[in-house]
Amino acid sequence: MPDTQRLGFAAYGRWTRQAVEANPWRQPEDALQFLDIGQDVACAVATTASGNLSSTIKPLDTTRLPGLQSLLAHAQDDTAPSSNATLANLDGDLRSNIPAAPNTPVQDHYRIRSFAEWKNQTIPVQQPSPGTPAASAPTALAPGQNLVLPEEAGQGFHIAFTFAGADADLTLFLTDRERRVASDQDFVFYHQPSAAQGAARLLGKQKEGMHTVERAAVYLSALPERVQRMTVAVNMDVDSGLTCASLSYAELSMGCATASWTFQPPADPAIRATAVVELYRYTSADGRAVWKLRAVGQGWADGLDGLAKAHGVDVA
Template identity: 65%
Template sequence: MHLQSFPAAHPPQIPDAPRLGLPWALAEARAFHLQGIGRLARAERAAAKQRAEHDAPFYLAAEVARLQAVREQLAGEAQQWWQALVSNDEATVCEAVNTAFSDNPAAGCAVGVDGSVLSVVMRQQDLDSLPTQAPGLTPSGRPTLKNLTKRDKTLWWLTSMGSNIVATLKEGFATAPGVTAIDLAVLTRLPDTQRLGFVAYGRWTRATIESTPWREPEDALRFLDIGQDVACSVTTTASGNLSSIIKPLDVTRVPGLQDLLDHAQDEPDSGETTLADLDISLGGNTPANGGSSVTDPFRIKPFAEWKQEAPSGLPLPPPAPFVVPIALVAGQTLVLPEEAWQGLRMAFSFSGADADLTLFLTGQDGRVAGDEDFVFYNQPSGASGAARVLGKQPEGPHTVERATVHLSALPERVRRVALAINMDVDTGLTCASLTYANLHIECGTGAAWIFQPPADPDIRAMVVAELYRHTVDSRPAWKLRAVGQGWAEGLDGLARAYGVDVE
């Protein structure tokens, strides 16, 4: 663990608010006003379009102003948080450090800040939990398991503790840039009494930790030599060997340690929050699926919601009747109705593994004009809001990721929109791991289509469907094609195929 490096904290960077354009606002307004109006009701449709043209500029201006105000508020809060962190505000530093510690194998907890000195308590693995045997060779060279001597087991445990101490110190300094030293104390369950006790403590400075080379596993034991007032239960005997007996340290030398020990709970069956489970409790609010449960601060307010809140807002039109979606097969194409140009809503539903929905806005050559035409979870908006991914959320036993595309608001250079999925690169899983996967597409009139992509065990990224410009009876049209083909190399291959630079 001590060989791991940790990125240094830096001021939070608040992304720009989504760029929105009048074509997008007009498409949203038209989709709203045309709901429930039949295609043959020409006078009513013309009036609805006029209302949309009237409302769109006001809707756009309201959303642009609201999103900019949200960004300014976030930027102000981020600046205040950063100033509190670098000035060693105790609550801010402890919260940031404990969040960083939440995934550590040795649970750590920041318990206070005094000036520029941070105090940390770490829970080391119990000696009795280590194996009693280790791999070895017989005199004839055959592999075997050999019993560990008590001294060897103690050395293993001490090296593990030193490694965890060094990692905790490095991560603490990386997370809290204003901290110059860390007072760290280590708790474990003592083998003889099975009670908690402190087995190491000391003070380590930032300069010492950052200037010491950490290259070999044996370097973990350097924590004993480079700290200030370091005490450790494992000592060196007069003959130069490590002691094999672990006894609790005298905590009266360091103020506050006895109080910490008196209030430490380490009974897994007690039902109380335990120090052993500290890393779990600290990370308990971390959202799964890459943060999908966190509310998007730049959520765009739907036109219907804006219209309802507007002082002169008209009542909402009646909802469109439910229409059974048309099931598509791979390779099937169809011409989208003109109403679909004003807004398509997409939902990719799946379970069994994690996947991400991605949109590529390409030109005639099938490639994106720039990275801004690559719409995904880190860049959820493209073409001034005409294409957006809206994030994932659980719905019953499935996960659903949604997106919207306003075809009429896309710039003329965009000739095709690829709707793609890619598996989580960290899992190494293929599309065969997805169960109950389907892409559902609908427009405001209720027309809907559904396609179930193949569970291909040889690919990790797939184009599920495409939207592309076409000409029908000498008139411009948009068509939908079900695809279901992909790349074995996953997101990298998918992105390169559409001209996205992959570093």
């Protein structure tokens, strides 16, 4: 940051490779388009009343960005002797450019290095030994099955709904123990893609090969105490009038850093919306507060309206 010469975050968001590659990057002014093509973008650079960029840059308040706060809380600076570009060293360089001794060149971590130099300084990736087990495949869940989520799920629980054949949407309900939302603000859908100050959010929908994928991210540890349960649901496009039988493929994938699961909701011709899985707080036998996951698969014939009303959302 120019005023303090210390590290700070000027922008935060999510960008897809497809969005970046689809834009031309020829002029310096094109850099501003980068903020427009991202999702959930927050930027410290403001505009003045005349429409010009402000010369004052203040770092983002990370406490208002649960995703970034979680990343910072679990980041580990590489302090190995072989590393010459740690965050600690970089922060020191920004605070003071005074050489340690006369005629000692100042390290410039931003200089452009040739590929050969980078390759020579890169530590070769170690290949796994023959006895190292491969990463486990996702566990397929049966209707009614429940399990205790790993502790890592609290720092990032990722959801992906993959489907084909017709248009459908991913929906989240943040509820109390009685499966009722505290207000309509706890209803996360295409018109309101974020809730609980970003702790639960939709990340967008895009085509991937023959399928369409809509993703969401939940930071369970950042959810307020009033949120005791979260329902993950899917519903058919409300304007199409189609039922879930119009989907030629439908699968919900979930996971965290250490485990993943899949569940396929029923393709019932009588329903237009389905509560696929439910996450809920639970006190284990040893007194620990944990989150559990249950595969549900319960459908509503009247689609999103019925699903929303069942969870306390005012759809009038």
